[in-house]
Amino acid sequence: MKDCLDVLINTITNIVNKSLSLGVFPRPMKAALVKPLIKNHTMDCNILNNYRPVSNLIFLSDVIEKAVAFYLNKYLIHNNLNESLQSAYKGSHSTETVLVRVKNNIVMSIDQGMPVILVLLDLSAAFDKVDHNVLFSWLKDLFGLSGKVLE
Numbered sequence: 001m002k003d004c005l006d007v008l009i010n011t012i013t014n015i016v017n018k019s020l021s022l023g024v025f026p027r028p029m030k031a032a033l034v035k036p037l038i039k040n041h042t043m044d045c046n047i048l049n050n051y052r053p054v055s056n057l058i059f060l061s062d063v064i065e066k067a068v069a070f071y072l073n074k075y076l077i078h079n080n081l082n083e084s085l086q087s088a089y090k091g092s093h094s095t096e097t098v099l100v101r102v103k104n105n106i107v108m109s110i111d112q113g114m115p116v117i118l119v120l121l122d123l124s125a126a127f128d129k130v131d132h133n134v135l136f137s138w139l140k141d142l143f144g145l146s147g148k149v150l151e
Contacts, residue, residue: 023148029061
């Protein structure tokens with residue numbers, strides 16, 4: 001694909017722009033090859049609940065998804081809607097950023113003689129439990145998304 005990019009770039013750009021302007025994700029790009037992947041290599045591979053589905057989509061699906069993420073992130077930044085303490089999905093932020101902040105907060109509290117309790121939650125399956133009606137309601141009410149964007 002990379003070797004042919006100079007020939008394909010205009011076509012790819014047109015497909016992405018058309019998809020975004022019409023608010024339509026082309027049906028052929030919705031088909032995925034779904035493979036089960038064990039959640040953790042230490043889990044029993046004979047228990048089906050220890051697997052999560054991994055969807056492999058075609059190249060253009062990823063390009064459109066990245067374009068949507070880019071424009072959505074730009075919208076959130078422009079309208080000051082990003083959560084200040086969120087590190088995931090933000091430029092120049094990572095799990096390391098969170099760990100440094102948490103460690104700093106713990107050290108500062110200990111230095112001030114304050115008690116410290118650290119509670120860690122495993123949210124590895126959190127997205128499996130998302131109520132899409134609630135998600136769409138939040139996107140509309142809290143972030144002002146509507147119309148083709150929300151569709």
